[in-house]
Amino acid sequence: MLNHLVFGAGLIGCYLGANLQYNKQRVTLICREHIADKLSKGIVLTDYLQHRIAVEPIPSLTSVVDAMDSFDVIWLTVKCTAVETALAQLRLIVGSKTTLVCCQNGLGSEQLVKQAFPDNQVLRAMVPFNVVELADGHFHRGSQGTFAIEDNPANFNFVTDLVSHIESPVLEASICNDMDSLLWAKLQLNLGNSINALADIPVKAMLQQRKYRQVIAQMMRELLLVTDAKSIELPKVTSISAHYLPVILNLPDWLFKIVANRMLAIDENVRTSMWWDISQAKPTEIDYLNGAIVEQAKLLGISTPVNQKVIELIYQLSNNKLQNKRKITGKQLYNLVMPKI
Numbered sequence: 001m002l003n004h005l006v007f008g009a010g011l012i013g014c015y016l017g018a019n020l021q022y023n024k025q026r027v028t029l030i031c032r033e034h035i036a037d038k039l040s041k042g043i044v045l046t047d048y049l050q051h052r053i054a055v056e057p058i059p060s061l062t063s064v065v066d067a068m069d070s071f072d073v074i075w076l077t078v079k080c081t082a083v084e085t086a087l088a089q090l091r092l093i094v095g096s097k098t099t100l101v102c103c104q105n106g107l108g109s110e111q112l113v114k115q116a117f118p119d120n121q122v123l124r125a126m127v128p129f130n131v132v133e134l135a136d137g138h139f140h141r142g143s144q145g146t147f148a149i150e151d152n153p154a155n156f157n158f159v160t161d162l163v164s165h166i167e168s169p170v171l172e173a174s175i176c177n178d179m180d181s182l183l184w185a186k187l188q189l190n191l192g193n194s195i196n197a198l199a200d201i202p203v204k205a206m207l208q209q210r211k212y213r214q215v216i217a218q219m220m221r222e223l224l225l226v227t228d229a230k231s232i233e234l235p236k237v238t239s240i241s242a243h244y245l246p247v248i249l250n251l252p253d254w255l256f257k258i259v260a261n262r263m264l265a266i267d268e269n270v271r272t273s274m275w276w277d278i279s280q281a282k283p284t285e286i287d288y289l290n291g292a293i294v295e296q297a298k299l300l301g302i303s304t305p306v307n308q309k310v311i312e313l314i315y316q317l318s319n320n321k322l323q324n325k326r327k328i329t330g331k332q333l334y335n336l337v338m339p340k341i
């Protein structure tokens with residue numbers, strides 16, 4: 001049994017923490033007080049396939065200052081934008097043998113962790129599915145995908161153990177030996193995040209409208225120019241391969257419904273993490289998502305106009321400068337960001 005700390009237990013952290021507890025690991029959560037209050041009766045996890053597990057209350061603290069233990073594994077589940085601030089607390093508890101698992105979306109936030117702890121094992125993890133909180137302490141996974149932890153060939157058995165500590169009836173998990181490619185592939189899916197925040201409707205309703213899909217498809221094409229130039233082969237994260245995704249998204253609504261029925265097999269209530277950020281007036285992860293594409297593209301001399309325009313819109317939305325444009329329609333968005341031919 002290992003001693004695990006989940007630092008920044010929100011949607012993903014509570015989901016992972018409950019799976020660790022289910023597997024009889026020692027777990028402590030670092031979370032905000034209002035979250036700790038909601039977990040006092042334990043945690044229930046369900047998924048879109050009607051699986052369910054329930055665990056007893058997990059010890060929760062609001063700061064590591066109160067943690068007496070040293071930890072074998074720290075699962076860092078804050079947003080990318082909170083990683084830097086988290087480091088100050090992590091410095092108090094990371095021991096020489098502690099492994100850190102960075103569970104952020106996007107690219108690059110783990111660099112801060114690696115710089116802060118150059119002698120520790122720092123692994124990245126990829127969360128492919130959506131989690132929402134349906135009631136206090138009840139977290140629901142609304143979409144498909146296998147949680148992946150980065151391999152470390154020098155420590156393969158340890159990573160295999162981590163996988164077995166986290167997988168459960170509501171969480172498939174695996175080891176990934178090419179995390180760079182997997183995170184780019186996940187980033188491709190996260191290009192829906194900004195559009196979901198701008199559209200202000202559930203993901204399923206957004207995907208049913210071609211104009212939104214066309215904008216997402218164009219951002220994906222820009223991403224694919226970058227990954228092709230870098231010779232990165234993107235693994236499949238959904239049932240559709242990376243280069244085929246923009247083609248499918250571009251289809252007329254009636255045909256999309258038939259061809260992409262598995263893509264639409266998501267709960268009606270799913271919204272992306274960026275929608276939650278905007279709704280709760282929190283900073284978004286846009287710089288680590290679309291921003292990372294623009295940054296890499298610049299280095300390669302590739303232009304990414306649609307990603308750039310969408311970034312501007314998200315900044316305007318965050319700064320309340322979009323006024324009547326919250327709930328932007330597909331047509332409005334298309335006209336604003338797509339290149340005029």
Ligand SMILES: NC(=O)C1=CN([C@@H]2O[C@H](COP(=O)(O)OP(=O)(O)OC[C@H]3O[C@@H](n4cnc5c(N)ncnc54)[C@H](OP(=O)(O)O)[C@@H]3O)[C@@H](O)[C@H]2O)C=CC1
Pocket residue numbers: 007008009010011012013030031032035062077078079080082085086089103104105127128129130131132272273282285
């Ligand atoms: N939600 C989802 O469905 C998915 C999310 N992801 C990714 O997973 C990562 C985590 O996302 P998610 O779980 O949604 O985020 P949440 O905002 O739900 O959870 C993060 C939690 O950490 C808390 N936190 C931040 N800093 C500290 C601190 N110093 N001490 C204690 N608590 C702290 C936050 O509180 P506060 O907000 O008050 O700062 C928040 O409650 C992100 O990178 C996201 O993109 C990936 C796939 C799906």
Ligand SMILES: CC(C)(CO)C(=O)C(=O)O
Pocket residue numbers: 105127128129130131143189190193270271272273274
């Ligand atoms: C699972 C997905 C792609 C969409 O919910 C996500 O990663 C997010 O919301 O950030």
